[in-house]
Each structure stands twice: as C-alpha cells, then as structure tokens.
Amino acid sequence: MKNQSPYYKAIGKEVEVFEQTYASKIPFLLKGPTGTGKSRFIEFIAHKLNKKLITISCHEETSSTDLIGRYIIKGAETVWLDGPLTTAVKEGAIIYLDEIAEARPDVIVAIHSLTDHRRELFIDKLGETIKAHEDFMLVASFNPGYQKGFKELKPSTRQRFIAVSFAYPKATLEAEILVNETGIDANTAKKLVNIATKIRNLTELGLTETVSTRLLVDAAKLIHNGLPKRLSVEVAIVEPLTDDLEVIEALKDLCNLMI
Incomplete structure (x- = not known):
C-alpha cells in the first residue's frame, strides 16, 4: 500500500513551479524563515513525484x-563508502540540503558542477567524474534573515537555482493547518x-527568530493532548523564542490575555 502523503497546504504556485523545475532539471532553492514549511514541502513534493x-x-x-x-576501514581492507550526495547522483534521488549556508564553503564548491549544464559530480579521492542520473534533483534551503550578513549565499551560487520564497501563511490558512495537523478545535487554532x-x-x-508555524503546531498538540492552554503556549511558543527573562515575562503576559 502506498504511504500516506505528508500534509501540505500550498500558499502559492510553489508546487507547479517545482514540478516544472524538476522536468527542466534545474536545481531548486527554498528561501524563508524557520518553520514556514520548507522541509514539509519537499517531503510532500517527493511523495507526489514518487521519488x-x-x-x-x-x-x-x-x-x-x-x-x-x-574511505573506511572494514576488517583488513580499506573500502570506499559513498556519501548521500553520491548516492543521490547515482540513484536519481532528490537530495535536500537543509540550511545550505550553514555548511562549510567546500560544500558549495563540490555541488557547482551539479548545478549547471554539466550535471556531474567529481570525486577527487577516486579521480572519477559521475554523470547525474536522469531523475537526480538538487534542492537546498536557505534562511536569508538568519544572522544576516554573516552566512549568505554568494550571487554566483544563488543564480544556479530556481528560487521560491516561503513565508508564514495567511491567518485563515495557518489556522487550517493547525486543525489538520493536530486535531485542535478551530477556535483555539485561531x-x-x-x-x-x-x-x-x-x-x-529584538527576537532572533519569531513564532514559526512549527511552534504553533507544537503548542496545538500539547493543548489537544490535555495540557492547559496557557502552559502549552508558554513552553511551546514563549520559552523557545528567548532566554531574556524580561522578554519572557512580557510575552507570557501578552499570550495569557489572548489565549
């Protein structure tokens, strides 16, 4: 029996764009803050394409x-072990490099020949060049707002990708997501x-990150499972956002008035 598709609610034309990008064999870049559904989207689209x-x-x-x-030591022998990128290139899988800007610079260098017309991977330690499988797809995600100016993607790298920006859904859609993900009632979701x-x-x-849809899902799950609403909001939304005690108290007061 086919596995159930991951729940995903489109906020724009991202599904259509990805499908055409995949058919055109162009790498795909997901841009947006933490918790806006980038990882869930790629899980959904891989399932949809059966890849x-x-x-x-x-x-x-x-x-x-x-x-x-x-190379790894196996018994008395030294054997080569393919990494996940090499495996994806050979098998025709979709590889998703989540938060690619966090990786070391040599990762960007390694994928360059896979992100242009060559679609090939050079394995320096083997002295081999592997042509990517027909179905291979490189997908990466990037949070442009995180530590801005510190970890950015170079324009020369960005321009190798089709890029789609992910943002927090509209209020009605975000509430619908919470209901579908957790079974919480519509009023509490709102x-x-x-x-x-x-x-x-x-x-x-001055929060480094703000409230993601992921945090709301966590809070909704706790509430649905019986934890008091105010406590659920405190531990799932307020506390993960900051360690500043004054800000925590201010947020708790605000949330208590609204829940």
Whole structure:
C-alpha cells in the first residue's frame, strides 16, 4: 500500500513551479524563515513525484567529504563508502540540503558542477567524474534573515537555482493547518494564530527568530493532548523564542490575555 502523503497546504504556485523545475532539471532553492514549511514541502513534493528523498541537515561542520564519501576501514581492507550526495547522483534521488549556508564553503564548491549544464559530480579521492542520473534533483534551503550578513549565499551560487520564497501563511490558512495537523478545535487554532501574528509584529523585542508555524503546531498538540492552554503556549511558543527573562515575562503576559 502506498504511504500516506505528508500534509501540505500550498500558499502559492510553489508546487507547479517545482514540478516544472524538476522536468527542466534545474536545481531548486527554498528561501524563508524557520518553520514556514520548507522541509514539509519537499517531503510532500517527493511523495507526489514518487521519488526517493535524501535529506541532509547542514551545520558548520558539514563538509564535502560528508556528502561525497570517504574511505573506511572494514576488517583488513580499506573500502570506499559513498556519501548521500553520491548516492543521490547515482540513484536519481532528490537530495535536500537543509540550511545550505550553514555548511562549510567546500560544500558549495563540490555541488557547482551539479548545478549547471554539466550535471556531474567529481570525486577527487577516486579521480572519477559521475554523470547525474536522469531523475537526480538538487534542492537546498536557505534562511536569508538568519544572522544576516554573516552566512549568505554568494550571487554566483544563488543564480544556479530556481528560487521560491516561503513565508508564514495567511491567518485563515495557518489556522487550517493547525486543525489538520493536530486535531485542535478551530477556535483555539485561531487564537494561537492571533498570538503568532501579534508576536511577529513586535519587532522592538529584538527576537532572533519569531513564532514559526512549527511552534504553533507544537503548542496545538500539547493543548489537544490535555495540557492547559496557557502552559502549552508558554513552553511551546514563549520559552523557545528567548532566554531574556524580561522578554519572557512580557510575552507570557501578552499570550495569557489572548489565549
């Protein structure tokens, strides 16, 4: 039996754009803040296209070796082990490099020949060049607002991708997502979205990140499972946003009035 499709509610033409991008064999870049549905979208679209999805969560230690592969000791032998990028290139999978700007610069260098007309991967340690499978697709995500000016994608890299911006859904759509994801009642979902909208507009608090749809889903799950509403909002929305005690108290007061 076919696995159930991940729930995803389109906010624009992103599904249509991705399908045409895939058919055109052009890399795809998802831009937007944390928790706006970028990862869920790629899970949904891979399922829709019936393609294997390999996800790599990039961080400051992620190197090209991690993606391409390495030699390992196996018994008395030294054998080559393909990395996830090499596997995707050979098998024709969709590889998703989540938060690509967080990775080391050599990762960008390694994927360059896969993001232009060549569609090939050079494995330096083997002295081999592999042509990408017909169905191979490179997808990456990037949060332009996070630590702006510190970890940016170069224009020469950006221009190798078709790019779509993801933002927080409209209030009615976001509430619908909460209901579908968690089973929470529509009225409580609307209140949670109102809280998120209010906090997102409080730029004077200086929050590094604001309330994501993901945080709202977490709060809704707790409420649906029986945790008191105010406590659910405190631990799922307020506390993850900041460690500043004064800001926490201000947010708690605000949320208590709205929930």
